[in-house]
Amino acid sequence: MSKIQSAKELLETYRQQSARLLPQPTYKKMVPEEEQMAELEHLKETIQYERFFFVVNLHTMELQHQHGVERWLGYKDKDFDFYTYLKLIHPAHVAAHNITSTTLIEGLMSGDWNIEFMKHRYITSAALQHKDGHYILCKRLACIFQYNDKNQLLEYINEFTVVGAYNGEPFSVRATNDQGEELQWLQDFLERTQRIFQEKNLFSFQELRILRKYAYHDQLSVADIAKAFKIQESSVITYHKRILEKANHLFSNKFSNAKQVAIVLKQQGLL
Template identity: 30%
Template structure:
């Protein structure tokens, strides 16, 4: 699938959930947003850049620091430019995580707040000069509609180092403003490989890995075929193994994003973990 085709899927998703002709009622004032943006501008000299993704408009706004650290013009950086800059190995996984983030954020299960609940991820982006670099991206709710839907996310990036093929997305979600510990900071900055190794040592049993690999090879595989492949009783497979694998994936990657075995399998495949 080409970047344009993947972008079209993302845009279709946004158009479905954020109709362009719908009237939105923002809760966050421009004054509060401006204060946060000015704070972030003061950090640009420290290998950081940011922009806001306006979901109903499918537009990047308030872009700052891209010219300095990513090699692109702040004023002309579009949604498609950002999508193309993501390493192709990770685009599908990021699309899935974005969709899942939308459903979790707008499920009503959390009392979302401006610049509070964070999703942190390592992401490789293509510099304008042609070299992939690894960034830590933190996603914050930047505008919230009175209905409770997040309508804009602030994307804040910190340059870590040159990208290595062994790097994973290392997804983490914080539901409050918990301070990141020194050990976490060191791991993210690449001073050690704790997070990468954690994702390499998967929590799944031998049978569970067989099931996941089967889904990777054939997403339409039936429970009967899986039962024959693994030797596990059909009822046990349906009632136990599926839910156990999903729970292990949620616990291991610290996210509730996974809903089905296929999502787990696709994520592991996209990250080269299985």
């Protein structure tokens, strides 16, 4: 059996990957800074809903734009670094995290894949240790935040949704009702949704942004969404139709509006 890497060893592995795949720090960044900042502002609105996030710079191995960490993990946002994050991963999840993360980053930094800002989404469970010692279970979404003109990943953003106390759950997805009974139809949906989110990018970038808005502000109108993203109301209506077409393709129970889709995806930590 291979030895599980410590946080220090894993950080060094990431650094070696970066040095090998990005030997020179000079490259053209493809995502405009104003687009990144706009996305961060939208994400900040969700912190009060048991969410936190940070950006990982793969060239420096430093964290940027940490928000919500102090509120939900107990560590001051400005002092929370990549090494600290790696140390907080529960021992039962470390091996799976290390293998999947290094393999995925290797692929995304190779330049062989066609990648896009905030579109490709990697979804896992993550048991993290709070500063006071207990572990919490989170849904983790990792998305592309910056890449260069050679299609190499430069930065990714980790978004976490707190699910609750960690009780030994494996690196997997579960679905139950309020009695703790497994709902097989929802379990099947979650597994299909994760595969599609990871492999086929079910929703477009703009559709995901609209869904996230509804997930945390379900009172918003079409006009509110149009104003928030500086698009026409007719465009919002078109996005609604596309969201419903895609979501209804996955469900036996049909949705009647985009807000219903957003609520279900939020409940499963997918937004």
